[in-house]
Amino acid sequence: MGADFYINKILPYAGIIIKICRAYTNSQDDFENYYQEVCLQIWRSRHNFSGQSEWSTWLYRVSLNVCLTYLKKSKNDPHKFASDSLPEEVMEDSQGFDDESINRLYAGIKKLSEIDRAVILLYLEEHSYQEIATIIGTNQNNIGVRIKRIKDRLSKILNVEENS
Amino acid sequence: MTKSIESIWKEGFIENDSLVAPKINDLYNQKSKNLIDRFHYMFSINRKAIIIGIGVILVLSLIFGLPYLGSFISVLLAGLVLIGNRGSKQLDKLDKTTNSYEYLKGFSAWRDEMIATYCKAYTYFYPLLFMGLAIRFLYSEDARSIINAIVLESPNTTLIFGLPWYIASAFLVITGVFYNFGSYLYKIDVDLVYGSSFKKLDELVLEMESLRN
Numbered sequence: 001m002g003a004d005f006y007i008n009k010i011l012p013y014a015g016i017i018i019k020i021c022r023a024y025t026n027s028q029d030d031f032e033n034y035y036q037e038v039c040l041q042i043w044r045s046r047h048n049f050s051g052q053s054e055w056s057t058w059l060y061r062v063s064l065n066v067c068l069t070y071l072k073k074s075k076n077d078p079h080k081f082a083s084d085s086l087p088e089e090v091m092e093d094s095q096g097f098d099d100e101s102i103n104r105l106y107a108g109i110k111k112l113s114e115i116d117r118a119v120i121l122l123y124l125e126e127h128s129y130q131e132i133a134t135i136i137g138t139n140q141n142n143i144g145v146r147i148k149r150i151k152d153r154l155s156k157i158l159n160v161e162e163n164s
Numbered sequence: 165m166t167k168s169i170e171s172i173w174k175e176g177f178i179e180n181d182s183l184v185a186p187k188i189n190d191l192y193n194q195k196s197k198n199l200i201d202r203f204h205y206m207f208s209i210n211r212k213a214i215i216i217g218i219g220v221i222l223v224l225s226l227i228f229g230l231p232y233l234g235s236f237i238s239v240l241l242a243g244l245v246l247i248g249n250r251g252s253k254q255l256d257k258l259d260k261t262t263n264s265y266e267y268l269k270g271f272s273a274w275r276d277e278m279i280a281t282y283c284k285a286y287t288y289f290y291p292l293l294f295m296g297l298a299i300r301f302l303y304s305e306d307a308r309s310i311i312n313a314i315v316l317e318s319p320n321t322t323l324i325f326g327l328p329w330y331i332a333s334a335f336l337v338i339t340g341v342f343y344n345f346g347s348y349l350y351k352i353d354v355d356l357v358y359g360s361s362f363k364k365l366d367e368l369v370l371e372m373e374s375l376r377n
């Protein structure tokens with residue numbers, strides 16, 4: 001990979017990739033593999049960027065697509081999706097960030113379905129409903145309702161954890 | 165007071181230090197673990213293996229004096245290579261940079277079409293392969309001498325294409341079984357290897373569709 005491309009086109013937006021990859025991984029190893037895979041696919045797909053959307057929006061799209069179809073190497077099932085949610089006792093590491101509240105929020109996000117994780121991440125990154133619908137390829141009218149449901153669910157999860 | 169998830173998110177990422185990119189190693193030479201790339205890789209390995217297999221079969225069939233059988237099996241295998249080539253070209257068209265629904269739906273449609281095509285191919289591949297091998301054996305000198313001995317012992321046995329009726333019937337029944345179960349064998353094989361990831365993919369597409377409607 002051209003080092004210049006990584007430094008100039010990916011690294012300034014690494015935050016986007018990190019936030020997405022954290023939501024789909026359950027360990028530091030997985031996270032690093034995901035990050036690497038997303039960078040690889042951005043590099044491979046760079047010629048498909050037509051400039052019709054912002055570079056950052058395009059990065060969200062590629063990152064999400066890669067995370068949704070990333071396969072985890074496993075002895076039992078070499079074709080298992082890595083984003084499959086795991087029982088809490090199996091989660092190796094959910095302490096990806098220094099901020100404890102963010103870690104708890106991420107732990108809640110990881111309990112959502114893969115699609116809901118994508119929706120809420122885009123919402124938290126302050127994308128409009130229209131942008132979220134465009135990135136995911138869905139109906140803008142349903143996004144608002146879905147976000148409300150996800151937020152309710154997340155609040156419940158966080159409150160239960162806070163009270164326990 | 166409990167903070168909203170929006171403020172947790174905003175405040176949590178005020179310090180950009182929390183978003184440290186991991187080191188990447190030799191990225192350009194990494195093997196992708198993406199589902200689509202994995203299929204690309206698998207198709208390419210399969211095609212190469214079949215092409216090598218065709219070469220080996222042709223050489224062995226010439227050495228053992230079975231050029232017609234060798235050519236026949238090679239033609240059957242070449243059919244599988246052509247299907248694989250077509251599938252690989254279609255897979256090339258899938259764009260990882262499109263929206264998530266089109267990306268997942270596109271892969272899912274490709275998968276369904278490939279499974280249907282291979283099922284149809286294996287419906288004919290297995291029975292034709294069996295027929296080729298069986299006909300070559302049944303009309304070989306060794307088999308002919310055994311069949312002649314059987315006919316001499318039971319001269320009233322009905323013959324079909326020069327074979328005792330029960331051998332001819334067994335041949336037809338086994339061919340029929342392969343014809344009927346060829347696609348099942350393929351589906352079982354696919355399910356064993358890719359069952360869980362395909363199930364997951366279907367769930368993702370279903371959820372996307374529920375969000376669209």
